[in-house]
Amino acid sequence: MGIEILTDPLRYDFMVRALITALLSGVMLSILGSFTINKNMGFMADAIAHSTLPIIAVGVFFGFSISELGIPAAIVIALFLGFIIKNSNIGEDTSIGIIFSSFFALGFVLISVLEVSINLEDLLFGQILAVSSFDVIVIFILFVTVLAILFVFFKQILFYSFDPIGAQVRDLNVTFLNYLFLIILSLTIVGSLQTVGIVLVLSLLLIPAASAKLVTKTFLSSIKVGAIFGAVSSVSGLYLSYYFNLPSGPTMSLVASSIFILSFTVNKFMQKPKLINE
Amino acid sequence: MAGITPLSHGSLKIKGMDPNEAKSFIGYVPQNSQINWNFPLSVKQVVEMGLITKNTFNPFSNRKNDAIVEDSLNKVGLIEKISENINNLSGGQLQRVLLARTLTQGADILLLDEAFSAVDIGAEDDLMKLINGIKQDGKTILIATHDINNVEKKFDEVLCLNRHCCAFGDPSEVLTEDVIQEMYGSHTQILKEHTPGNHGDHNGN
Incomplete structure (x- = not known):
């Protein structure tokens, strides 16, 4: 017993691929999650995840894999959701709710009508052990792209998220920033569907970021700690699922939830609720 | 004036320019309710936002900007709060932080939207003294308010x-x-x- 616990699963290529995917997804989702929770966009993120279903159904019908569909699907969904929300007068939550449920329903109908051979359970809850080398490359490219965009536009996106009117007065292109954030959020979510699936992707997006917010003082430190929580949740979830023969996606979610309960308890009951400074 | 809402009729010139072209001359202090206070930002991060333009692509601070931020915070009397989380500040202090943010821009015209709506009487008095001090530096200050109490004592026009x-x-x-x-x-x-x-x-x- 010892280091073998960590190295033993790596004898299998599929576990190495799964580990890399879990790590990249966990970190990427948590970093975007820090913005998402502070922008109150959790429902939007859920809608993005569920809206992928019809695109995946049609794509798989024409012979594409989920990884091949990821980038175009994410961009289409982000632009569509952004446009509908901006141009409807029925409220953001209502618009998201309508799109969310309609797309999800359409996805199921298309899967049935087109007789697409998709394992729905894998799609909803993830199947990280089935990722191919190509999937890993796609996720790695998405990881680098998303973080590079966030790095370059960090200050502008933060300004726009904190004070949209002030950013507009300062002559920032707020429409561009809005769509840019939606696109990188969509890329992150769609890129992580194989890891935790449509239903559970929200757990790795929101829970590590929310946990980090509870034990940190500043936004930057919450991003850093959130990324660590995300990595720990996904990697340890993967190991636990390997050793205890558990479904990997739900196990990762439960580890993230456990970290949240711990953070919540620390925040609530310790004398100094904010533990980690920059 | 801030170039946010298109004119429905008539014309508006700021220093002889259309509002969209004159944005660099305008410093804007938004209403408290327009800000997303969920973000646990430091005072420095908020004030530094005044220096962000559409060509800002470096996520890190630099010494030149740090000096401008510190100078602005000195002017509003909040330099000792530079590392403080904005959520720990009072309503009056928040307004001063937002005012410091506009000062970093070096704008000639300051627009303050409901600047006194979330502050107590003492903080309002402090804020007015600060605004009068900024006015002495040759800035034009326009304040939108629904409070007509003591208007004649506070404003020139x-x-x-x-x-x-x-x-x-x-x-x-x-x-x-x-x-x-x-x-x-x-x-x-x-x-x-x-x-x-x-x-x-x-x-x-």
Whole structure:
């Protein structure tokens, strides 16, 4: 017993691929999650995840894999959701709710009508052990792209998220920033569907970021700690699922939830609720 | 003036330019309610936002910007709070942080939207002293407010609006009963009777 616990699963290529995917997804989702929770966009993120279903159904019908569909699907969904929300007068939550449920329903109908051979359970809850080398490359490219965009536009996106009117007065292109954030959020979510699936992707997006917010003082430190929580949740979830023969996606979610309960308890009951400074 | 809402009619020139072209001359302090306070940002991060433009692609601070931020915070008397989380500040301190943010821009014209809406009387007094100090530096300051208490003591000129221009000029001259009636309609009587210790017929008695 010892280091073998960590190295033993790596004898299998599929576990190495799964580990890399879990790590990249966990970190990427948590970093975007820090913005998402502070922008109150959790429902939007859920809608993005569920809206992928019809695109995946049609794509798989024409012979594409989920990884091949990821980038175009994410961009289409982000632009569509952004446009509908901006141009409807029925409220953001209502618009998201309508799109969310309609797309999800359409996805199921298309899967049935087109007789697409998709394992729905894998799609909803993830199947990280089935990722191919190509999937890993796609996720790695998405990881680098998303973080590079966030790095370059960090200050502008933060300004726009904190004070949209002030950013507009300062002559920032707020429409561009809005769509840019939606696109990188969509890329992150769609890129992580194989890891935790449509239903559970929200757990790795929101829970590590929310946990980090509870034990940190500043936004930057919450991003850093959130990324660590995300990595720990996904990697340890993967190991636990390997050793205890558990479904990997739900196990990762439960580890993230456990970290949240711990953070919540620390925040609530310790004398100094904010533990980690920059 | 801030270039956010297109003109419905007429024309508007700022330093001879259209509002969209004159954005670099405008510093804007938004209403408290327009800000997303969920973000646990430091005072420094918020003030530094005044230096962000559409060409800002470096996520890190630099010494030159740090010096500008510190200078602005010195002017508003909050330099000792530079590392403080904005959520730990009072309403008056937050307004001063937002004011410091506009000062980093070096804008000639400052627009303050409901600057006194979330502050107590003491903080309002401090804020007015600060605004008067900034005015002495040659800045033009425009404040949108619904509070007409002591307007004549606070401001040099007042523009009274209620979908149209009701009056413009020295507040002690233009704030007549007719103008207040035009602005506030049936609520005029409440304003008239509402003095400290006297709430007229609307005090629930």
